[in-house]
Amino acid sequence: MPPTFLLLFLVCVHTQPAQSFPAGSPSPLLASAPHWPPGPPFSADGLGTVGTSPVWARRPPRCGPLPSAGGPEAQVQLKPAKLTPLDAVRLSALLEDCTDQLTILGYIMPVSYEGRKDVSNVSASYPLAELVASRCLMAERPPSTCPTCKGHLAPLHLINIAIQQPSVLSGRQQANDVLEDSKDELLTLGTFHTLQLAVSREKDLRAHIQNLIFREEMGRKKIKCLQKQLSDVKKEMDFEVQNRNEMIAYLKDQLQEMKAKTDMESRYVKKDTELQVAQVQKRCSAAENDLQNEIEKLRNQTEQEIRVHLDIESFLKQHIEEKLEYWMEKYEKDTEAKQQALNALKSSRAADQAALQELAKQVGRKAGQAIIEDRKEKERARKKVEQDALEAKSLLKVSWTSL
Template sequence: MRSSAEAWKRINNTALHCAGRTGPQYHNTTGCQYLSRYSFSENFLKERRCLSSLLSEQAATSLVTMSELTDLDSVYITTVLEDTVDQLAILGKIMPQTFEGRPDANEMVGDEIGKIIDSQKQLESKYEGLISKRAELRAGGRKGDANHLRATEEEISSVVGGIRHATQTFSKSLKQSPLTSDNLGKMQGDRQFLQDVLSEAMDEITLEKTFMSLIQSVTAERDKKAELQNTILKEEEGRKRIRSLQRQIQNVKVELEEEIQQRNEMIAHLKDQLQEMKAKTSMEGKYVQKDAEVAVNQVQKRCMLSEKQLKDEIELIKKKIDEEIRVNQEIEQYLKAHQSELEEKVDYWMEKYDKDVDQKTHQLEVLKASKASDLARLQELTKLYAEYEQVVVEDRIDKEKIRRLQEQELEELKSTVKLQSWWRGIMVRRQLGPYSKKKKKKGKKGKKGSGKKKGKKKK
């Protein structure tokens, strides 16, 4: 119950903030002063969105905590909503249709623009102070200045955002006047919508102790807003698409114009080439005609010269034929004159041939006979040579045997001498045979006997 009361207290405060103030402060406020406070429809829309979001949050909380309101809560809420609806109705009555043409219109707009300019100047002065502070912190280089520098950077970014927003608001206020009938009509529509929603919610709370119509209105408005947002997005996409297509069309137009220009330039170039070709063709035709005439004249002259040369050659050939006939007759007479002489020479050479053949045949027979005798002689000499050669070989063999026998005897003699020398040396060294020591004569027998014994022992 306590959370529900606090929620509806917040709803009451929000509704009062959106519709105006209560008490003597509200009753002393004229329509112009109230309009001056809400001169821009954007502020009213912002507060309407704030109310819708707050109503949706509190309604969801109430639905979770309880299904129906108690009688005391419904009375409290009905009282607050009734007061809010009355204030919205009064606001709708006191607001004019338009401020255009009124003497204080420029003053109201000027006040709003002055407030915007003052707020922008304050932001600019704050921005300059933050910039100088940041420069001091950077120049100090002390410990702990990093956090202050970071905080200063964040403040600078927020101030820059505020300056940007103020500039946009100022530009909008300069582009569109808030005192036109369209803006005031829009404000009246928003006020009427809020009045109808709160009236319907008040009736439902009074009769059924619920506020589903308020939730449904907020949901419907949210859906409508989402649909409007989607429509705006689609329209923006369509505009972007249209701009893109327009750019493409413009590019295509430019390309077509460039292509047409290139085609025109090509056509002009081809026309120039055609004119040049026509002039060149006419000149070439004239040149070819003259060249053909000159060639025909040259051929005629060459034919005439060739004909003259051929006639001269014919005359020369006729002269040569006559000369050849004369030479032939002279040669024929010469050959007839020498034919008898040649016949005699042929007879002579025939007889000489026969004689030479007989002579050479006889010589050939003589040579054959001498060849046979020489062959027999050669065979005899060959046989004799073989016998002599056999005798020589046998003599050589005998001499070789004698030589080997002599060498063998010489070797045996040398070996014998060596053996004798070796044996003599052994006998000398061992004192054998004639080389043995001679025995000495002894005076006494006893000594001789002892000498014999000693000799025996040595042996």
């Protein structure tokens, strides 16, 4: 069954309430669903794509559009419907068939391009940005009916292949992942919420791409408007530059006049400065003599303070020696008393350690017994879980064979 039909079928199931059907009768959804004509489910370029958009993204939905995933209505519509176990098993089988087809295509598609040396040469010689730009330029050319001109469309075809191949491979892998997750969800929960979220994300992506295209068109219009404004501004700037050049010539004349005045003033300032320097030198010499006398006076005071300092130092040294002798005697007495107290503490510590070791042995024995009992309990629980799993597998096999 084609994956496109399966996606549309699951969307239809989402719009109808869940019902229970007899075991022998087929589901009305399967009976009323449209059948696609026989043939390969994918086109030659992989995943049935034309350009860069997949076939299932370009076909209109058969059961009405899904709301966007943003508002409260979307949360109500995306609430998964609970399927019956029989429908869940059938749909999981269909999903598994689709994943097998996608896996086969994943092995076929790279082999189909291995012999195409022209595609590898185009991909290796041009980066992706240049390929996209070249494709846009070739697509904008007017169509030609000339037989010789039609041969120039071959590079465009090679560029399209080189650009579309990574997107086709990534789209195939993404579809395969979504189908695998949906199959697991159907088998475990009986819902297909994962598939609905994937469809919602794809719609959001398409809306985002349309928004980007609209913004690009608006940007082009804005660029044209800005280019026109730029030409107007350039004309205004040329006129302003001409006016400024005239102003510069006028200011140069003014500068020459200011230079002449400045030279005259500098000569006057130089003479005035020399006179002021001579006067300052006289005042500095008088201040220097006063400072020399002050230095001599301070030297005499310093010598006197040094003598007083030596006398004080000798007195304090004698006092410190007396104090040091007193404190050494006190230190020896205190040390002896503390040593006796330390010995008493060591003896009490040894007794406490012996009692602690005995207590630790008793606790270890009790803990070992508790660990052994806990392991036995876990082993019994594990065996019970394995037995339940075997019974569930047998029930699943019986139900599958009955189908």
